[in-house]
Amino acid sequence: MKIQNTTYLSLGTNQGNKLENLQNAINHIDDKVGVIQKISSIYKTASWGFSGDDFYNICIKVTTILSPETLLNTVLDIESELGRLKTNTKEYQNRNIDIDVLLFNNDIILSKSLIVPHSKMLERKFVMVPLVEIADNVIHPIEKKQLKICLQNCNDSSEILKIDEQLVRPIPISEKYNYIAIEGNIGAGKTSLAKMLSQEFNAKLVLERFADNPFLPKFYEDKERYAFPLEMSFLADRYQQLSDDLAQFDLFKNFIISDYYIFKSLIFAQVTLQKEEYILYRKMFDLMYKEITKPDLYVYLYQNTERLLENIKNRGRGYEQNIKSEYLKKIHSGYKSFINTEKNLNSLIIDVSELDFVNKKHDYKYIINKIKEF
Template sequence: MNIQHTTYLSLGTNQGNKLENLQNAINLIADDIGGILKISSIYKTPSWGFDGNDFYNICIKVSTNQQPEALMSSLLKIENELGRQRSTKEGYQDRNIDIDILLFEDHIIFSKTLIVPHSKMLQRKFVLIPLSEIAPTVIHPIEKKQISICIQGCDDTSEIIKVNEALKRPIPISEKYNYIAIEGNIGAGKTTLANLISTEFNAKTVLERFADNPFLPKFYEDKERYAFPLEMSFLADRYQQLTDDLAQFDLFKNFIISDYYIFKSLIFAQVTLQKEEYLLYRKMFDLMYKEITKPDLYIYLFQNTERLLENIKRRGRDYEQKIEPAYLKKIHNGYKSFIKTEKNLNSLIIDVSEMDFVANKKDYLKIINTIKHF
């Protein structure tokens, strides 16, 4: 589990479309750094320390797993991405975006690249007023006073006006969903992705216990003989696991994520069972399905057959090495039909055929942002 830290940032802009500059910065912070927990009102203030256009200033509260130095580096990258041009001239200047770390937990940091708390925050009304709006009782770690009290000692006499426009707070995954189910063909990477998301967002994982099923190796040796006991044992185990785990709310976890959904049982049963067996199986399934909690988001990871076979070979499970392409295609067609006909599920299909979300952080972030903005 990644430890989440609370940090407060100051954002300012006095060039171009100032409202858009702030919103773009907020969106990138949410995508690349962490969840935006609070956003202050927008405050218009005169340029501070030089003659220039009026500024729009805000403060935001962010939850991040990044350490202070890494956070500073990420913020500089965001400024660059938004087109900030830094000059070699001395003194303050116009800028389309400026992002500063004000507070990071109760840490006190003095390094070559970073000073926290921000050394000038107590001298600037355009920082203290929006910060006090969202964090009035937070203690300044050096002054040992609440931010709302620190304002009273600020000598800044510049005019500050609240702007009517409001900014949109991106909703974090942990707030948007209580239960996410990730599905996919054999070797699609659903368990790996579920574990990555769980680690980053402090989610409770419900992982399929396929390794404990004694019929699975036998099934790949003799499908006709062991198909029915395999599918029935999977159905019973999945039902029991989902019923038990989804009923137990963990106060220390933000949400639940599973690497399978109960409908997986029916999809595989359609492929593996004879007609008479399937009709009997379907009766049992329908009874159980009524009692299962439905996910807020159902994600299907699509991998092309070639990549699936590569992944299956790479992970090296002996009983999977004889899986044929035709079998994988039947499984995919089953999922495709299910997603098309099951209208009550909030379904999201993500094509990961050209991605490596384990080795490539950009691919992983692309998936996370797809989920966030769905």
């Protein structure tokens, strides 16, 4: 499990459209670093250490799974993407964006590339004033004092002015949704995506316990004989698991994410059961479905049949290797019909046929942005 870290960053700009520069930096940090928890007011100050245009400065609080070194490299990349030109001179210069790592958890880091807490922060009012606004009671790891006390002891006498303009904080997934269900056909990657999202956004993870079902291997050997006991056992287990897990709110998690939704039981039952069996099954399902909490967001991962068969082969579960393309197509048709008819479900379909979100960060970020923008 990846650790959620808290970092405070300082952002400054004195060239071009300063508000736009800061907002663009915030959006990039949200996209590449982590969840932005707080943004200070904007403070206008004279250039510090050189003669230049006035600066706009802010501080932000971010939660991230990045390590300190990766965080620094990511911040430098963001500066570069936003047009900052690095020079070899050590003198202060005008810049369209400047991002500094001030604090990282309660850590003290002394390396060639990164010093945390930032070595100059206590000397600079343009850093300390916006920082104290969002982190007044945070303890400085070296001084062992609250930041608001450190500000009082700051000898910087330069004038600092809070301006009226405000920046927009990107709303994270964890604040938009209490419960997200990730669904898809066999081999679509729903479990992998659910795990990745839960780690990045500190979500309680609910995974389907398909591996514990004794009827599953038997079903793939003799579908007609084992279809009904398989689907009934899955239905009972899914109902019990979702009822228990969704009712237990974890104070240390931001929201809940599952790699299935109970309606998949009905979709698979439509494909596998005989008519009389399905009628009986549907009666049981309808009773349970009324009691289950509905997800705030239902994400369906679509993959074409060829890619599904490739994924199934690569993950190597012996009992799945004889799955036919016709069976997968029927399952997809069931999902499609469900999504089209279940109007009260907040559904988002993402085509991942050409994506490799497990191994390619860009593809993973594409999915995250789809969810954020939905």
